[in-house]
Amino acid sequence: MNIIEIHQRWMLHAIREAESALDEGEVPVGAVIVKDGTIIARGHNRREALTDPTAHAEILAITSAADHLGDWRLKGCTLYVTLEPCPMCAGAAVNSKLGQIVFGARDADVGSCGTVHNIATDNNAIHKISVLPGILEHDSKLLLTKFFNSVRKKKKPKSA
Secondary structure, eight states, X not given: OOHHHHHHHHXXXXXXXXXXXXXXXXXXXXXXXEETTEEEEEEEOOHHHHTOTTOOHHHHHHHHHHHHHTSSOOTTEEEEXXXXXXXXXXXHHHHXXXXXXXXXXXXXXXXXXXXXXXXXXXXXXXXXXXXXOOTTHHHHHHHHHHHHHHHHHHHSOOOO
16 A cells, blocks of 8 residues: 555544544544554534534544643654644644644635644744645535535525
8 A cells, every 4th residue: 555545544533533524514524543443533513513613623623632641742753634624723733743744735714724824834923844745635625515515505595
């Protein structure tokens, strides 16, 4: 198995988390954190369920990984997430000293791992993170499209 296939394998787990978010009516973003070939944490968006603006998939996964390891330093860990992290999540990744971020779809609005901002690899960052974009990008985008199409349908006024 080559490195891309390995990343795809882990990203499939993040996609399953995103599907859970979709089933719960949340924006379908999922994340897993892998260390030494094992998933140590999972998360999916829970902002609506928890009424918490910080309950992004990445934040929940980072918190869970730190709890699992008993250390806030996540050195040697890789975050797999279906959507490019926002500034808050990229900042949390830097502060937790993650080794790598692998993501599916780019976020043209607030993507902070190279698309709009570059928090994870910024020269002034306290810790730089290796970033690999576009892993299972199509699958990640498909879930987001499905969600936002259903939201638009619900908001569309019925014709008389």
